[in-house]
Amino acid sequence: MRNNFSLALKKLNLKITPKRLAILEILMKESVFLGPEEIWKKLRTRFKKIGLPTVYRNLEELAEGNIISKINHPNRQLYYYLCPNQSPHHHFICLSCHKVEDINFCILKELEEEVINNIRGKVLSHILQINGLCKECFKERKNGL
Amino acid sequence: MRNNFSLALKKLNLKITPKRLAILEILMKESVFLGPEEIWKKLRTRFKKIGLPTVYRNLEELAEGNIISKINHPNRQLYYYLCPNQSPHHHFICLSCHKVEDINFCILKELEEEVINNIRGKVLSHILQINGLCKECFKERKNGL
DNA sequence: AATTAAATAAAAATCATTTCTATTTAACAC
DNA sequence: GTGTTAAATAGAAATGATTTTTATTTAATT
Incomplete structure (x- = not known):
């Protein structure tokens, strides 16, 4: 599992950071669409000091690399992300x-x-x-x- | 034309204000999807003192009444509005x-x-x-x- | 272990949208 | 027409999601 992610990140020239992997693990576990803030809250149980901008940046990079994808929720204006x-x-x-x-x-x-x-x-x-x-x-x- | 709009507004218990009619006329003329701010800029040529919140409020009311409709543009996060x-x-x-x-x-x-x-x-x-x-x-x- | 470019934290900025409050105006009754 | 009332508006301020900035940290490589 983790190897899959690492490989995918390498292909995109993205460094394999614990936070980046954690984001992917969360999305993989949940198989539900999540907003940046929801993901951030989950991450904070493991990383006391993680900034919301980090989550946004990573989600955007991962979405650009097609590792995750972005969708619209009809009743909120936010975008949500999802595993490949x-x-x-x-x-x-x-x-x-x-x-x-x-x-x-x-x-x-x-x-x-x-x-x-x-x-x-x-x-x-x-x-x-x-x-x-x-x-x-x-x-x-x-x-x- | 104007009568159509007036009638539709009355059905929704919305007052027939010059600004409201102007918004509908703009959307009718353009037959293109426009953002609140674009509409606001067009309105300001006629009304020196029109606030952006007025445009937002009206668009929302008109969309709720199905006189206009709301869509997503893929490359911007804003909503756009369109004639019925x-x-x-x-x-x-x-x-x-x-x-x-x-x-x-x-x-x-x-x-x-x-x-x-x-x-x-x-x-x-x-x-x-x-x-x-x-x-x-x-x-x-x-x-x- | 040293180097370097990428990733990050934290604060601040941005940008679309909404809320608030006092003022204005459309609709309606007379 | 004039008065009344509830809805609409302007303008300022607030909100809330997202992005930018800068100094610091860290992963990858030597």
């Missing part, structure tokens, strides 16, 4: 437990064609985020959703 | 000229089914934003895109 996944822009987000799952999105090609037909321009990128309840939360129907 | 359109969450955004077009999205039902099959939970909402070049900008290939 195959399709960086297709998320299913559980609004109850905040778990993030990839969605198997074979419709995308069709969509792109449809858009090109409508717009007659060029598609460069997209943001697709689907919000709902995951299996478990749907059963429990937490939060009155 | 039929499908509030499906936008095609030209990264060159910032024009916003609706996309005729008949694939959505399929997508929802696909997600439900994968996740086995519940879909509550989604954000779909497609970025690219509109017909005109694609021809001109502005901005090196």
Whole structure:
């Protein structure tokens, strides 16, 4: 596990610092989307003296290197980060437990064609985020959703 | 035109103020997505004394009433607003000229089914934003895109 | 162990957005 | 039209997330 991260960091010419590894470990353990401040609070249990800017900087660097990815939460204006996944822009987000799952999105090609037909321009990128309840939360129907 | 706006405002129990109408006229004229500050600058040519908070407040109220809608721009963290359109969450955004077009999205039902099959939970909402070049900008290939 | 460039802490700055309060104004009744 | 009232506004200040700055520390390499 740690070796994977180290290798990935080396490829990006990022030094392997305890804090950087800790951030990745937190994101890996949680498999939930977290804000910089949430991550910072978790880090402070291990590092008494860690600054919030350090967390921001690291998250940004890791996101640039595609080790983690950035998403939007619909009801907050902050960005959240998440461990690597195959399709960086297709998320299913559980609004109850905040778990993030990839969605198997074979419709995308069709969509792109449809858009090109409508717009007659060029598609460069997209943001697709689907919000709902995951299996478990749907059963429990937490939060009155 | 103005009557349409007045009627819509009345339905929402919002008073018909010159500034409120001006905001709607700007958004209608431009048919491009604009940030609060951009709108504010345009308003100041007509109203010397208009505060940015007034613009924010109005945009928020109008968005709540579905007279305008809010979208995300991928490379800025700000929200942008746009005149009413039929499908509030499906936008095609030209990264060159910032024009916003609706996309005729008949694939959505399929997508929802696909997600439900994968996740086995519940879909509550989604954000779909497609970025690219509109017909005109694609021809001109502005901005090196 | 010494060197060097990157990473960090801490404080301060920035920037978008929101809140607060006193004043103004639109809507409505007369 | 004039008066009344609740909503809208200006302007200043507050907020809150994020970024920048600078001096110090540390990881990587020799």
